[in-house]
Amino acid sequence: MLTVTTISRSFGDHRVLDDVSFDVRPGRMTGFLGANGSGKTTTMRIILGVLAAQGGTVTWHGKPVTQPLRQRFGYMPEERGLYPKMKVGEQISWFGRLHGLSQAKANRNTERLLEQLDLAQRANDNLEELSLGNQQRAQVAAALVHDPALLILDEPFSGLDPIAVDTVLRVLRERAADGVPVLFSSHQLALVERLCDDLVIISGGRIAASGGREELRERYGTKRWELVVDSDAGWLRDVPGIRLISLDGPKAVFELAEHTADGERVDQRVLRAALERGEVRGFTPVVPSLDEIFKEAI
Numbered sequence: 001m002l003t004v005t006t007i008s009r010s011f012g013d014h015r016v017l018d019d020v021s022f023d024v025r026p027g028r029m030t031g032f033l034g035a036n037g038s039g040k041t042t043t044m045r046i047i048l049g050v051l052a053a054q055g056g057t058v059t060w061h062g063k064p065v066t067q068p069l070r071q072r073f074g075y076m077p078e079e080r081g082l083y084p085k086m087k088v089g090e091q092i093s094w095f096g097r098l099h100g101l102s103q104a105k106a107n108r109n110t111e112r113l114l115e116q117l118d119l120a121q122r123a124n125d126n127l128e129e130l131s132l133g134n135q136q137r138a139q140v141a142a143a144l145v146h147d148p149a150l151l152i153l154d155e156p157f158s159g160l161d162p163i164a165v166d167t168v169l170r171v172l173r174e175r176a177a178d179g180v181p182v183l184f185s186s187h188q189l190a191l192v193e194r195l196c197d198d199l200v201i202i203s204g205g206r207i208a209a210s211g212g213r214e215e216l217r218e219r220y221g222t223k224r225w226e227l228v229v230d231s232d233a234g235w236l237r238d239v240p241g242i243r244l245i246s247l248d249g250p251k252a253v254f255e256l257a258e259h260t261a262d263g264e265r266v267d268q269r270v271l272r273a274a275l276e277r278g279e280v281r282g283f284t285p286v287v288p289s290l291d292e293i294f295k296e297a298i
């Protein structure tokens with residue numbers, strides 16, 4: 001497990017990271033979410049040792065991350081770093097060599113990755129001859145070629161079409177299933193919602209929320225309910241302890257205070273009141289989308 005503990009970093013008097021702490025767990029895809037300039041890339045660069053923190057620690061299985069250990073990490077940087085005039089297959093296997101693989105192993109891994117990423121036909125083309133989406137697949141291959149123990153990917157899905165997203169995702173999921181912790185940043189909330197097991201939300205250099213996706217949904221989602229009855233639900237306006245969010249004839253969404261003074265749950269009281277008035281067609285907790293969680297957390 002990778003553990004980031006209270007890291008901070010300033011550029012001049014601009015505090016970019018402030019007491020940032022989170023875990024990236026083995027076998028999990030962890031989505032790192034935040035608005036532009038919130039500190040995602042800076043955090044990733046500190047984990048990779050490209051940039052020094054001014055406080056706090058980064059540990060791997062409880063031990064400080066050293067340079068030889070970082071060699072075993074896989075990193076896909078924001079500024080994509082492949083050579084435009086070098087053949088795709090050659091340079092991926094060269095990245096493998098840089099990370100200490102034998103030529104034979106580097107070639108084998110390259111071949112397998114290009115196959116998995118649907119790039120095998122392009123192995124002998126120069127990188128610059130590939131479409132941007134295919135160049136990005138090649139970047140993913142370069143980050144994975146040495147079978148890294150940890151994967152840190154800065155916006156790996158940006159600019160990919162849905163088929164390419166699925167292809168890259170399949171490859172990353174396979175690594176996660178082998179026990180590799182995967183941390184990836186993204187702006188594409190709907191995508192992250194589908195892809196990640198855990199979430200870390202950063203805002204203005206501070207962690208706004210982190211945890212399992214379902215756990216966060218529960219944390220942010222227990223207060224909202226949707227009620228569908230067989231006639232106008234306008235009477236809900238007068239029920240104490242709730243706030244009406246929307247009303248559309250027989251359908252209403254409302255938020256509630258968790259308990260009344262006498263300990264009765266307001267959701268149960270609303271349901272009883274609805275049943276007394278007629279038929280209840282639906283009464284369900286509203287599961288928030290990641291978009292809503294994100295907006296509420298930051």
Ligand SMILES: Nc1ncnc2c1ncn2[C@@H]1O[C@H](COP(=O)(O)OP(=O)(O)OP(=O)(O)O)[C@@H](O)[C@H]1O
Pocket residue numbers: 011016034035036037038039040041042043078
């Ligand atoms: N080398 C640097 N010198 C000065 N300021 C920097 C430097 N690197 C980053 N910053 C500032 O730190 C803040 C966080 O930047 P960072 O790149 O970590 O954000 P981000 O969350 O990755 O943003 P984006 O989603 O736009 O890539 C920004 O205000 C940025 O301008």
